[in-house]
Amino acid sequence: MARFLINRLLQSAVLLFGVSIVGFALMHLAPGGPLAIYTLNPTVTAQDIERIKVLFGLDQPVYVQYFKWAGGLVSGNWGYSFFGGQQVREIVLDRLPATFLLMGTSLALALVIGVAIGTLAAVRRNSVFDYATAIGAMIALSLPTFWFGLLAIFFFAQTLGWFPAGGMVSIGDGSLLDRLHHLVLPVVVLALVLVAQWSRYTRSSMIDILDQDFVRTARAKGISPSRVLVNHGLRAALVPLVALAGLQLPLLVGGALVTETVFSWPGMGLLFISVLSTRDYPVLMAILMVGAVVVVLGNLLADIVVALVDPRVKLHDE
Amino acid sequence: MSDVADDMPAASLNRRDLLRTGSLLGLTLPFAGALTGLGAPQAAAAAGQLVIGVTQEAVNFNPLLYVNTGVETSVEYIVFDALWKFDPAGKLIANLAAEIPSAENGGISADGLTWTIKLRPDVKWHDGKPFTSADVVFTLDVLRDPKVVVRSRNGHDHAESYEAVDDHTVRVKLKESYAPYVVSWQKTSIIPKHILSGIDINTAPFNTSPIGTGPFKFKSRVAGSHIEFEPNPDYHGGAPKLTTLVQKYVPDQQTLYAQFQTGEVDIYELQGIPPLLYAKAKALPNCKVEPSASPFVEFIYFNCGKPQFQDKRVRKAIYMAIDKKGWIDAVYYGVPIPTLSYLPPNHWAYNSKLVDPGFDPAKAAALLDEAGWKAGDDGVRAKDGVRLSFTMSTTAGNKAREQAQQLVQQNLKKVGVEMTIKNMPASVVWGDYTVRSEFDTLMVGWDTLLYPDPDYGDRIVSTAIPAKGGSGSNYVQYQNPEIDELSAKGAKTVGQEERKAIYDRIQEILLDEMPFAPIFAYQTIVGVRDRVGGFVLNPYTPINTWNPADWTTS
Numbered sequence: 001m002a003r004f005l006i007n008r009l010l011q012s013a014v015l016l017f018g019v020s021i022v023g024f025a026l027m028h029l030a031p032g033g034p035l036a037i038y039t040l041n042p043t044v045t046a047q048d049i050e051r052i053k054v055l056f057g058l059d060q061p062v063y064v065q066y067f068k069w070a071g072g073l074v075s076g077n078w079g080y081s082f083f084g085g086q087q088v089r090e091i092v093l094d095r096l097p098a099t100f101l102l103m104g105t106s107l108a109l110a111l112v113i114g115v116a117i118g119t120l121a122a123v124r125r126n127s128v129f130d131y132a133t134a135i136g137a138m139i140a141l142s143l144p145t146f147w148f149g150l151l152a153i154f155f156f157a158q159t160l161g162w163f164p165a166g167g168m169v170s171i172g173d174g175s176l177l178d179r180l181h182h183l184v185l186p187v188v189v190l191a192l193v194l195v196a197q198w199s200r201y202t203r204s205s206m207i208d209i210l211d212q213d214f215v216r217t218a219r220a221k222g223i224s225p226s227r228v229l230v231n232h233g234l235r236a237a238l239v240p241l242v243a244l245a246g247l248q249l250p251l252l253v254g255g256a257l258v259t260e261t262v263f264s265w266p267g268m269g270l271l272f273i274s275v276l277s278t279r280d281y282p283v284l285m286a287i288l289m290v291g292a293v294v295v296v297l298g299n300l301l302a303d304i305v306v307a308l309v310d311p312r313v314k315l316h317d318e
Numbered sequence: 319m320s321d322v323a324d325d326m327p328a329a330s331l332n333r334r335d336l337l338r339t340g341s342l343l344g345l346t347l348p349f350a351g352a353l354t355g356l357g358a359p360q361a362a363a364a365a366g367q368l369v370i371g372v373t374q375e376a377v378n379f380n381p382l383l384y385v386n387t388g389v390e391t392s393v394e395y396i397v398f399d400a401l402w403k404f405d406p407a408g409k410l411i412a413n414l415a416a417e418i419p420s421a422e423n424g425g426i427s428a429d430g431l432t433w434t435i436k437l438r439p440d441v442k443w444h445d446g447k448p449f450t451s452a453d454v455v456f457t458l459d460v461l462r463d464p465k466v467v468v469r470s471r472n473g474h475d476h477a478e479s480y481e482a483v484d485d486h487t488v489r490v491k492l493k494e495s496y497a498p499y500v501v502s503w504q505k506t507s508i509i510p511k512h513i514l515s516g517i518d519i520n521t522a523p524f525n526t527s528p529i530g531t532g533p534f535k536f537k538s539r540v541a542g543s544h545i546e547f548e549p550n551p552d553y554h555g556g557a558p559k560l561t562t563l564v565q566k567y568v569p570d571q572q573t574l575y576a577q578f579q580t581g582e583v584d585i586y587e588l589q590g591i592p593p594l595l596y597a598k599a600k601a602l603p604n605c606k607v608e609p610s611a612s613p614f615v616e617f618i619y620f621n622c623g624k625p626q627f628q629d630k631r632v633r634k635a636i637y638m639a640i641d642k643k644g645w646i647d648a649v650y651y652g653v654p655i656p657t658l659s660y661l662p663p664n665h666w667a668y669n670s671k672l673v674d675p676g677f678d679p680a681k682a683a684a685l686l687d688e689a690g691w692k693a694g695d696d697g698v699r700a701k702d703g704v705r706l707s708f709t710m711s712t713t714a715g716n717k718a719r720e721q722a723q724q725l726v727q728q729n730l731k732k733v734g735v736e737m738t739i740k741n742m743p744a745s746v747v748w749g750d751y752t753v754r755s756e757f758d759t760l761m762v763g764w765d766t767l768l769y770p771d772p773d774y775g776d777r778i779v780s781t782a783i784p785a786k787g788g789s790g791s792n793y794v795q796y797q798n799p800e801i802d803e804l805s806a807k808g809a810k811t812v813g814q815e816e817r818k819a820i821y822d823r824i825q826e827i828l829l830d831e832m833p834f835a836p837i838f839a840y841q842t843i844v845g846v847r848d849r850v851g852g853f854v855l856n857p858y859t860p861i862n863t864w865n866p867a868d869w870t871t872s
Contacts, residue, residue: 032746046784084378266542
């Protein structure tokens with residue numbers, strides 16, 4: 001186990017190094033850059049832009065810029081934003097709690113509801129419930145999130161006035177109830193898609209298991225049907241879903257680009273959208289790296305958990 | 319399998335449990351909402367609290383450094399002061415200065431080169447330290463410091479020297495007469511020396527938690543959400559009447575409109591209400607929705623360096639072939655004002671004698687024939703092997719401009735001109751593609767360098783072409799010795815009557831030569847809820863946050 005972990009961590013480090021090089025190169029290869037936003041300001045002249053380019057170090061060769069940035073990162077300095085000069089680490093870490101709250105709630109909710117729906121649909125295969133949830137899931141998966149979000153705002157905020165039209169807290173409030181109130185609409189919109197995914201995965205995984213010999217044996221032994229379903233069926237069916245959970249873990253940190261924008265949710269997704277449009281290189285790279293680290297860790301975690309819950313899987317000391 | 323499951327009573331109990339759990343979760347959440355009722359709108363409408371809604375996020379509050387015109391300018395006006403400002407009639411009113419320098423009060427020397435500016439002695443920074451001439455001199459030092467990422471020098475590079483005469487007097491000597499200088503000062507907010515001196519200004523904490531002299535103090539910011547300001551009771555212009563002022567960031571336009579409708583947002587300005595929603599917005603109860611004059615003019619920028627656009631007749635023919643009125647009506651619901659110059663028609667220097675060449679496809683076709691551009695087999699005109707075909711670029715995703723481009727494309731097709739739409743993200747199209755004049759044509763909105771001063775030299779004189787090594791913003795690569803001479807003269811001349819004559823001539827030449835095609839002057843559709851008092855539109859500032867100290871709520 002220890003050797004496995006060390007091996008995987010070493011591999012991850014190499015992988016992250018590669019990601020940083022590719023990410024940095026792509027960012028600089030793409031046409032345009034952070035200075036374009038200055039051009040739109042009429043009081044800024046072309047020589048002002050030239051001057052600022054030198055101050056940002058953008059006149060230097062890309063590899064020099066990369067080593068400066070990477071050297072900083074290794075020593076714990078994530079650099080400074082081009083726009084405002086704030087520490088990048090501060091900018092990025094500031095957004096984590098909001099995204100964590102939104103995505104955590106949505107994922108937890110989706111997990112509970114999705115697994116429940118999926119299990120029932122598998123048990124009652126080809127029933128009205130099964131078909132209804134299948135159609136529901138297909139609709140939810142094909143709805144564009146922004147459209148569903150706008151619709152939710154139109155009905156529940158603009159027309160009925162039940163919920164605020166976006167934001168995380170009311171200004172000057174911030175009580176728990178107020179936060180929950182703001183959380184409802186974006187969570188429902190996000191959870192809808194996640195529930196659809198989870199219910200479909202659970203259903204197919206469950207159907208596989210319920211057809212297996214050991215389930216039949218358990219039934220033949222006279223164990224109560226509910227115990228068979230939960231102790232034998234669900235427990236085994238959830239193993240592949242653990243891997244899925246591991247893959248969805250990065251969402252907790254990466255956030256939701258569209259939903260956060262529509263609902264003005266001050267999380268990572270919204271930050272990414274805004275720095276992408278201004279090409280704030282240091283912040284963009286930080287988000288990329290944080291994202292890459294979480295993806296790598298999520299996969300590692302999923303492998304370990306699967307090995308723990310599934311006796312058939314062994315961790316190899318490659 | 320399903321029949322087995324159907325026979326399991328416990329499983330159906332389980333299903334019921336599951337359903338109950340699910341519906342509980344599903345039902346309690348909206349119920350929680352119903353419990354709190356309209357909590358959010360009520361909180362936003364708290365007495366004395368006023369919320370400005372914006373669709374871009376302000377991130378840098380150092381008035382010399384930020385780039386984003388609009389949201390950050392709004393913060394600048396709330397927290398900082400310049401020496402003087404424009405009132406809605408275009409008259410200068412003293413702010414940090416005790417009076418506006420003039421020849422009469424001895425503030426400006428007879429040759430116009432020496433400015434002696436008297437400052438108010440009673441102004442304090444938000445941390446209680448007195449404001450003095452040292453701060454003004456420090457601000458000028460920072461503007462000229464090559465190590466600081468200053469956005470623009472605002473014309474202060476025309477100063478030869480400057481000094482603090484005493485604690486409340488500053489003297490500046492100009493290299494030569496420079497008429498827009500008074501606007502340079504109006505655009506320069508003063509920053510505190512005692513906080514910024516001796517540290518790296520580019521990464522100073524001040525940039526995110528600023529200290530100014532303005533009507534409101536910067537209280538707190540939640541990144542990605544909002545900024546809160548509290549009144550400055552010692553404000554030299556009188557204590558503000560509000561208890562809290564908030565700038566709220568709502569990235570999606572539709573969501574911001576929804577929040578304006580529900581009362582979560584009191585003032586919807588800057589980018590303004592989309593023209594598409596104008597009619598609907600006007601019908602909203604308890605709101606005042608009206609267009610506000612903007613200094614920005616929408617253009618088609620021709621790259622005169624490209625072979626298609628070297629003959630002014632081609633540029634003029636294109637102007638005549640485009641249905642400008644149809645563009646304004648169909649795309650912008652008739653809100654913008656047509657203009658024939660780089661100035662909005664209500665500007666004092668606007669040449670009202672300009673003759674509109676009109677929308678006349680027949681005349682446009684004749685003009686192209688006369689210039690030697692004959693239709694080829696494919697229906698597109700060509701001359702000497704050059705096809706009259708070009709691309710038009712602007713920010714991708716700007717719906718209104720995309721519609722306008724299609725309209726222009728159809729208009730031009732009718733006179734045998736081929737236009738291809740080539741839009742790119744803002745970070746691409748306004749980068750080297752614009753600055754190095756790599757484009758064919760651009761669809762773009764700009765105002766003058768130091769609006770409301772009519773000086774436009776930076777964009778039209780031949781020494782200002784970056785693609786040819788010049789310094790300036792002449793991206794169309796236009797060259798004309800007469801314009802060079804008139805622009806230089808216009809910037810030097812101080813008397814408004816004399817200047818008017820010069821700029822009348824410049825506008826006349828530009829309309830005839832058409833290096834860029836002026837289409838209309840923007841109007842921002844500003845929405846203000848009725849509970850807001852003291853909000854007055856001001857066409858002389860880029861935004862309407864010019865008098866927040868006078869704002870009230872009921």
